[in-house]
Structures are given as structure tokens and as C-alpha cells.
Amino acid sequence: MPRTLFDTIWDAHLVRPESDDTPAVLYVDLHLVHEVTSPQAFAMLRERGRKVRRPERTVATMDHSTPTTPRGADGRIPVTDPEAAAQIAQLETNCRDFGIPLFALGSERQGIVHVIGPELGLTQPGMTIVCGDSHTSTHGAFGALAFGIGTTEVAHVLMTQCLLQTRPSTLLIRAEGRLHPGVTAKDLILGIIAKIGVGGGTGHVIEYAGPAIRALSMEERMTVCNMSIEAGARAGMIAPDDTTFEYLAGRPHAPQGKAWERALADWKSLATDDGAAHDRAVTIDASRLEPMITYGTNPGMAVPIRGEVPPSDGEASMERALGYMGLHPGQRLLGHRIDVVFIGSCTNARLSDLRQAASVLRGRKVAANVRLLVVPGSQSVKQQAEAEGLDRVFREAGGEWREAGCSMCIAMNGDQILPGQYAVSTSNRNFEGRQGKGGRTFLASPLTAAASAVAGTIADARELVE
Amino acid sequence: MIRTITSTYVVLPIDNIDTDIIIPARFLKVTGKAGLGRHLFANWRYAEDGSPRPEFVINRPEAAAARVLVAGDNFGCGSSREHAPWALADFGFRAVVSTSFASIFRNNCLKNGILPIAVEPAFHRKMVAAAGAPAAAGPPPTVTIDLETRTISLADGTSATFPIEPFPRYCLLNGLDELSFLLQQEEAIEAYERRAGGG
Numbered sequence: 030m031p032r033t034l035f036d037t038i039w040d041a042h043l044v045r046p047e048s049d050d051t052p053a054v055l056y057v058d059l060h061l062v063h064e065v066t067s068p069q070a071f072a073m074l075r076e077r078g079r080k081v082r083r084p085e086r087t088v089a090t091m092d093h094s095t096p097t098t099p100r101g102a103d104g105r106i107p108v109t110d111p112e113a114a115a116q117i118a119q120l121e122t123n124c125r126d127f128g129i130p131l132f133a134l135g136s137e138r139q140g141i142v143h144v145i146g147p148e149l150g151l152t153q154p155g156m157t158i159v160c161g162d163s164h165t166s167t168h169g170a171f172g173a174l175a176f177g178i179g180t181t182e183v184a185h186v187l188m189t190q191c192l193l194q195t196r197p198s199t200l201l202i203r204a205e206g207r208l209h210p211g212v213t214a215k216d217l218i219l220g221i222i223a224k225i226g227v228g229g230g231t232g233h234v235i236e237y238a239g240p241a242i243r244a245l246s247m248e249e250r251m252t253v254c255n256m257s258i259e260a261g262a263r264a265g266m267i268a269p270d271d272t273t274f275e276y277l278a279g280r281p282h283a284p285q286g287k288a289w290e291r292a293l294a295d296w297k298s299l300a301t302d303d304g305a306a307h308d309r310a311v312t313i314d315a316s317r318l319e320p321m322i323t324y325g326t327n328p329g330m331a332v333p334i335r336g337e338v339p340p341s342d343g344e345a346s347m348e349r350a351l352g353y354m355g356l357h358p359g360q361r362l363l364g365h366r367i368d369v370v371f372i373g374s375c376t377n378a379r380l381s382d383l384r385q386a387a388s389v390l391r392g393r394k395v396a397a398n399v400r401l402l403v404v405p406g407s408q409s410v411k412q413q414a415e416a417e418g419l420d421r422v423f424r425e426a427g428g429e430w431r432e433a434g435c436s437m438c439i440a441m442n443g444d445q446i447l448p449g450q451y452a453v454s455t456s457n458r459n460f461e462g463r464q465g466k467g468g469r470t471f472l473a474s475p476l477t478a479a480a481s482a483v484a485g486t487i488a489d490a491r492e493l494v495e
Numbered sequence: 496m497i498r499t500i501t502s503t504y505v506v507l508p509i510d511n512i513d514t515d516i517i518i519p520a521r522f523l524k525v526t527g528k529a530g531l532g533r534h535l536f537a538n539w540r541y542a543e544d545g546s547p548r549p550e551f552v553i554n555r556p557e558a559a560a561a562r563v564l565v566a567g568d569n570f571g572c573g574s575s576r577e578h579a580p581w582a583l584a585d586f587g588f589r590a591v592v593s594t595s596f597a598s599i600f601r602n603n604c605l606k607n608g609i610l611p612i613a614v615e616p617a618f619h620r621k622m623v624a625a626a627g628a629p630a631a632a633g634p635p636p637t638v639t640i641d642l643e644t645r646t647i648s649l650a651d652g653t654s655a656t657f658p659i660e661p662f663p664r665y666c667l668l669n670g671l672d673e674l675s676f677l678l679q680q681e682e683a684i685e686a687y688e689r690r691a692g693g694g
């Protein structure tokens with residue numbers, strides 16, 4: 030029977046298939062761990078006197094609560110928040126006690142968990158990948174089945190390298206046509222979520238396909254898969270191709286030599302078979318998309334940047350969202366005052382994102398009313414950006430160039446917008462209070478974010494770069 | 496162990512309540528689970544000065560005894576933080592009723608003894624309407640949830656069945672930990688690892 034990409038990976042990882050009474054036991058190839066969702070899981074191991082079954086399949090880093098403030102004279106990143114310091118110290122202890130490799134704060138390979146997995150070549154086609162973090166869907170860009178889990182499940186994977194899972198449904202999203210210049214992968218995924226809704230993918234694993242997806246670079250594909258969870262999907266995936274293999278070749282953890290040849294042969298077979306049916310299918314015409322921006326308090330509330338806040342549907346949720354955002358139906362977003370621009374997060378803080386932002390900011394100044402934060406996704410991204418002089422572009426424009434981490438995406442580490450302030454952010458969630466209590470977020474691409482930083486209001490980057 | 500829950504309920508009928516609303520990220524800098532109930536819905540529940548907003552539903556006196564929360568569609572969307580069900584459980588909730596739940600949140604609830612009960616929109620509207628009646632009209636409405644029969648019944652006798660997978664239901668009914676089952680799979684896991692070419 031023809032199988033979808035999802036079916037193939039699922040079937041290959043079944044330790045025990047689903048029965049009428051029990052869920053499937055699914056083997057996990059790679060388990061990524063970070064400081065916020067793991068301490069209680071390690072405590073469960075200690076309570077039960079258990080070891081980590083496969084420490085070599087486990088990798089930890091710290092990203093969520095870590096500061097992104099500049100290093101001290103000693104080259105270290107100071108952690109001043111005692112709670113964050115305790116969480117960071119706990120992860121260090123846990124990794125030491127259980128033999129788990131850790132990319133610690135300040136080390137060369139530290140960064141946002143979903144940025145470092147791919148850049149180190151840990152993320153590979155055909156794998157099952159989990160992490161106590163919903164944006165684990167990012168790794169699906171490589172043709173892996175990757176999804177977020179809760180802390181109890183983190184403990185399950187640490188102890189058994191397996192998870193209990195019921196088989197999700199599959200949703201095919203075909204993106205036809207090509208994105209126009211100035212329209213990015215971020216706009217594509219915001220357009221998709223606006224179309225299917227924030228619950229539109231619930232219970233499903235999305236497979237993205239079609240010419241507009243094939244044309245994307247790996248970093249762009251990661252941006253798309255990253256936000257699958259914002260449509261409620263468990264995971265998002267893209268079948269691997271030459272773009273994937275070229276990205277992976279020579280990465281520190283990618284197979285080398287003969288093993289590479291074998292892996293490649295294997296990976297090339299990872300595709301949805303002709304005639305395999307997904308449970309649902311949606312088509313979107315990428316060539317009709319404009320740069321997108323959100324106006325509400327979930328990522329599905331997005332419109333083309335030159336558009337208006339849509340009429341209220343009369344539902345309490347929409348009224349509440351507009352009230353919180355201080356916007357009204359029919360209002361144009363272009364030209365709306367902003368206070369902060371955040372360029373960062375696992376959605377848009379890889380090198381290509383920073384290059385795009387820099388292409389707008391080069392030789393320009395950030396408006397006086399705007400605070401611009403540029404937070405690279407990893408130490409490695411930071412080093413590469415600095416080697417190209419991007420840090421200077423951001424600094425000379427008047428922006429802040431920070432250490433790597435989640436930063437203002439989740440506002441756990443002190444980087445936050447203030448009550449009532451408006452921010453254009455390249456992150457993935459515009460939830461109430463997400464970027465700081467009372468803060469109001471417009472989600473957009475790095476191009477839009479950079480153009481808005483210059484204008485001091487929401488701006489269309491196509492007017493600046495053309 | 497959960498068999499039936501009979502309790503008054505309170506309603507928060509807003510769609511797409513995300514996990515950042517259930518518990519904001521600034522309260523996740525903990526290494527334990529205890530006491531998170533005080534941060535439940537923190538941004539909606541407390542005023543700027545930290546004092547409780549008396550009108551917010553879980554601050555009202557009737558919420559103290561309520562074990563069931565009725566919330567809007569797509570409840571628990573957003574992050575995988577298990578702190579969300581920990582906070583709900585610590586506050587005292589044993590079930591959440593909605594028209595749908597986000598997948599990771601739903602999973603996390605089942606692992607923490609909170610029943611995610613999905614009902615049809617009409618049934619949901621009925622529950623919300625019953626709670627919306629002026630307080631003077633009588634005591635807060637009650638609900639009974641029977642996990643054995645997978646039914647949810649209202650005081651007026653109407654009832655509905657709700658979906659729940661057999662395995663978590665069995666575990667919850669018998670007070671078993673899903674982990675024990677997983678740990679029993681050791682042989683199959685080893686066999687898989689041999690098949691797949693080892694670790």
C-alpha cells in the first residue's frame with residue numbers, strides 16, 4: 030500500500046504497534062533537552078532510581094531563561110536572576126549526573142534548541158525527534174517526524190527512549206506557484222495559518238509540499254515547519270531533497286564517508302509514495318501571497334501588510350483580542366506606531382534571517398522611538414554573522430546585538446516589552462503577555478521587522494529595498 | 496484514581512486560551528511543580544498591584560469549590576509546558592470542558608489526572624448559559640463526569656458522551672501510571688534497538 034512520508038517514518042519506529050487497548054510504543058532517535066521543561070523529569074528519574082537509557086541519543090542546551098546580555102570582562106555571560114541561575118545549575122547537575130552532553134551557556138555551540146539541532150547535523154531525515162518544547166516541529170523541515178512533548182513524557186523518553194503515542198492524522202498542504210520577491214517563508218506560514226486557523230491542524234501531522242516549498246532553502250523550510258504548532262498540528266514535515274542533503278553534508282554530527290553514502294541512499298527513499306492519501310489536503314497559491322502581519326493575539330489573526338483589521342466576528346475572543354491590541358476593525362496596520370522590534374527566535378534567527386534584516390538596515394538608522402533587539406539563534410549563528418559584519422550593521426543602525434537565546438520570544442530572561450508597548454517581532458507567538466505582561470505583538474518577517482524599525486511604524490520592506 | 500467527579504463548575508468561555516494565559520512564562524523558572532496554582536491565569540487574575548481582580552471567574556467565591564472549568568474552543572493551544580495542567584490541578588480543577596483541546600495540552604492533562612472533556616458546541620453553550628444566570632437565581636450549576644461510562648451529565652438530566660482513548664482511561668480508572676506500561680516494554684525496546692542497528 031502506498032504510504033505517506035509520515036507513515037514511513039512512523040512504521041519504522043514502532044517498537045510495538047497500537048492495539049485496541051494500548052497506544053503505540055514509538056522509538057525516539059533524538060531527544061533534545063532544555064532547562065525549563067526538564068528539571069521535574071530528572072526528579073522523576075531520581076525518585077525511581079533510574080538511569081537515562083540512551084544518553085548518546087540525548088542532547089541538552091540552555092536557551093529559554095538564559096540572559097542574552099553582553100559578556101563580562103571574563104568572557105562569561107552573567108546570570109543575575111537567581112531563579113534562572115538555579116534552573117541553569119540544575120540542568121548542569123542533571124547532565125553531569127546522567128551523562129548527557131550539554132551545550133552550556135557561553136559555550137561555542139549553545140543556542141536555541143531548534144537552531145542548534147539542525148546546524149550541528151543532529152537533526153537528520155527519517156528520524157523521530159522530540160523535545161519538551163512545542164516548536165520541535167521545526168526539525169520536520171529535514172523530513173524527520175519531530176514533535177513537542179510534556180515534562181512527564183520527557184521523563185518517559187529519558188527512561189525508555191520511547192513514547193506512548195496514538196497515530197495522528199495527516200494533512201497535506203500544497204503550496205503552488207512561487208513566492209514573490211520580498212515575500213518570505215514567514216509570510217507563507219502566516220498565510221497558511223490564517224487560512225486553516227489556529228486549530229486547523231489539531232490532531233494532524235502536516236506535510237508541506239508543492240513547488241513553493243521545494244524552492245525554499247533549509248532555513249526557510251525550518252521557518253515554515255516551526256510554526257506548524259501554531260496551527261495546532263503535532264508536527265510539520267517536508268520530504269528531504271538535494272537542498273536537505275547539501276545542507277547536512279559536512280555538519281559535525283552528520284554521517285561521514287561510507288556512512289554518509291549509506292545514509293544518503295536511505296534518505297532519498299523518504300517521500301510520500303505516488304497514490305498515498307493524506308487524511309486531508311489543503312492547497313495554497315504562494316504567488317498570491319503578500320508580506321503578512323498579525324493584528325490579534327493568536328498567529329491565525331494575520332492579514333496582508335497593506336490590509337486592514339477585519340470586521341469583528343462578534344465573538345468574545347475577537348473583541349477581547351482587539352481590545353488588548355488597542356485596534357479596531359477596518360484599521361490599517363501600515364503606519365501603526367511601534368516601540369520595539371525583536372529580531373530573533375527559533376522561527377527567524379538563523380543566518381539568512383539576519384542577512385535579510387541587515388539588507389534593510391544597512392546604511393539606515395533605527396527610528397528614535399524604537400528599541401531594536403537582534404538576538405542570534407545560536408552562538409554559531411552569532412559568530413558567522415559577526416564574520417560577515419552583520420553585527421556592525423545592526424549596531425551602526427542603532428540596534429542591540431545580543432548573545433544567543435530565546436530572549437524576548439518568551440520573555441523569561443528579563444528581555445521583554447513593557448505594558449502597552451507595541452512590538453514587531455519575528456518570533457512565533459503574539460499571545461497576550463507572551464513578550465511581556467501587557468505587551469502587544471505584531472508577528473512578521475525579518476524584512477518587515479527591519480523596515481518597521483527604520484520607519485518607527487509598521488512598514489512594507491518592499492518600499493525600502495526596491 | 497478517578498471514577499466520577501460531581502462538582503459545581505465555573506466558566507471562562509473564551510476561545511483559544513493559550514498556555515501563556517494559563518500560566519505565563521515568567522513563572523516557569525522553577526525546578527518543582529508545587530504551588531503553581533497561585534499563578535493560574537495570572538495575567539487575567541491579578542491587577543497591576545498584584546491584588547486579585549474580584550470579578551475574574553476563578554477569584555469569585557463559587558470557584559473555590561469548583562472542580563470543573565468550562566473554557567472556550569481550542570483550550571491549551573501553544574506551548575508544551577506541563578506547568579499548565581500542574582497549575583490547574585494545584586488550583587483544584589479535576590476536569591476541563593471545552594469543544595476542543597490542543598493536542599500536547601490534552602496529553603499533559605491526562606498524565607496529571609485532569610480530564611479534558613470535549614463536548615459538542617450545543618452542549619457547551621448550554622453549560623455556559625446555565626452558569627451565566629444571575630447569582631441570585633440560585634446556587635452555581637453542577638456537573639457529573641463519569642469516566643467509566645464516558646458521560647458528562649448536567650443537573651437537568653441532559654448528558655453527552657465524550658471521547659477518551661482506552662489506555663489513559665484505564666490508567667486513570669485504576670490509578671495506574673502510564674510509565675509502568677512503558678517500562679514493561681523493555682524486551683521489545685531491546686529487540687527494536689537490535690533490529691535498528693543498536694544505539
Ligand code: SF4
Pocket residue numbers: 092093141142143162164374375376434435436438439456457
Ligand atoms: S525561541 Fe521562542 S518559541 Fe523558540 S524555543 Fe525559544 S521560547 Fe520557544
